[in-house]
Amino acid sequence: MSRIVAVAPVLPKYSYAQSDITAELSDLITQDAKKRAVLARFHSSAGIGTRHTVLPLEQYRDLTSFGDANDIWIREGTDLAARAVTAALATAGLTAEDVDYLFFTSVTGIAAPSIDARLVPILGLRRNVKRLPSFGLGCVAGAAGLARLHDYLLGHPREIAVLVSVELCSLTLQRDDDSVANYVASGLFGDGAAAVVVAGAERAAELGLPGPDILGSRTVLYPDSESVIGWDIGGTGFRIVLTAAVSETIDANIENDVSGLLADHDVERDQVTAWIAHPGGPRVLEAFEKGLSLERSDLAASWKSLDAVGNLSSSSVLHVLADMFVQPAGSHGVLFALGPGVTSEYVLLRWAA
CATH class of the missing domain: 3.40.47.10 (Thiolase/Chalcone synthase)
Known part of the structure; x- marks a missing residue:
């Protein structure tokens, strides 16, 4: 059995009350007063007090192209991923050179080379680290990523695998989209990242870490x-x-x-x-x-x-x-x-x- 030996959640530095986010986004999504009232009701019923955003809230008004949003996803997503992996490895008492397998997932941006490749020189990962970037699994990818790390480690019980997830949902904001789906999504999703370190069975026994x-x-x-x-x-x-x-x-x-x-x-x-x-x-x-x-x-x-x-x-x-x-x-x-x-x-x- 593989063992989860460390988890490191990270968040962008900007944090806002749900009501402040609603007020800012309403102007961008619809100018119709009745529809704005509907949007506000969806946001207020989302069960959310605060959300984090990768940009200051007022800067989303100037973010008008997919290309610009994706450039920010690459830049800021790489930074959040590096923070998460560094923190998770430190918690487990491991270094970047200990990582044998890196699984990266996100569904809020795209890049080639992918963010996991960009992490190799930033963190000092080995040049022969095995990488697998994933796109399209969406919300399930945190669970699926853990499952796939476990599948890999069953065949490599002496190795260390890392899952890193980066989701900058705020960058997917759709202006002038007054669909119910956009009302719900604009009030529900936040920005964040996480990294998980999983050790194969033999390596976990050597490390002796709880988890x-x-x-x-x-x-x-x-x-x-x-x-x-x-x-x-x-x-x-x-x-x-x-x-x-x-x-x-x-x-x-x-x-x-x-x-x-x-x-x-x-x-x-x-x-x-x-x-x-x-x-x-x-x-x-x-x-x-x-x-x-x-x-x-x-x-x-x-x-x-x-x-x-x-x-x-x-x-x-x-x-x-x-x-x-x-x-x-x-x-x-x-x-x-x-x-x-x-x-x-x-x-x-x-x-x-």
């Missing part, structure tokens, strides 16, 4: 759901696709998915004491609670993260993992998220003695 072991994972792609959530990508950049069917998809599937994962590893439902859920929004968290027969308190860390920073796409579930990283020895947890496809990923954890 949850990854027992296994389950990936599910739901049929006929490609239009439920995602991006339409065009001349103005990333235009959100978001429908009410997200919660319906959760309701219809999550219980069977989690039960299947637990059964695969002979774990009983009452053995799971840590539920590490992607804070996708109030309706998503409520659907998780309903589908798994959980109490609000079971997802308290996810609700807290949503209030504090909003939905950080793939970084969100990793921020929740950081908040829940310390658990009693021997306890089990399920980390889970969903994203475009619609696809979901479930990761079964057990805290080492």
Whole structure:
């Protein structure tokens, strides 16, 4: 079993109350007073107190092209990624030269060479480090990235793997888009990043660091759901696709998915004491609670993260993992998220003695 030995969540320095963000963005999205009132209602019901942005709020008025936004994503995203990886390695007592495998994910910008390649000289990673950049998994990528690191480390038990997620959702803002999807997205998503260090079983035993072991994972792609959530990508950049069917998809599937994962590893439902859920929004968290027969308190860390920073796409579930990283020895947890496809990923954890 591989072991998660460090998690480092990071945020941009600019932070604003949800009401201040609403006031600033309303002018950019619609000039219609009635529609602005509707937008404000969506923002106020998002369960968010504050969000972080990679730029000062007033600078988004001047950000009018996809090219300019993507240039900022590369520059600022690289900086946030470097901060996150540096902090995670320091927590684990490791150096950049110890990293054998680097998995990078983002769905809010594009670059070739990708940000992970840019990290090699900045951090002093080995020139032969194995890299895998990922685009398109969206919010599920934090969970899926952990699962893929575990898959890799099963075959390389002496190695160190790092997952780094960077999501600068504010740079995808669509002006003059008065769709309900844009109203919801402009009030829900925030900017942030995270890095996770995972050690293969033999290396974890040598390091002797505390943390949850990854027992296994389950990936599910739901049929006929490609239009439920995602991006339409065009001349103005990333235009959100978001429908009410997200919660319906959760309701219809999550219980069977989690039960299947637990059964695969002979774990009983009452053995799971840590539920590490992607804070996708109030309706998503409520659907998780309903589908798994959980109490609000079971997802308290996810609700807290949503209030504090909003939905950080793939970084969100990793921020929740950081908040829940310390658990009693021997306890089990399920980390889970969903994203475009619609696809979901479930990761079964057990805290080492």
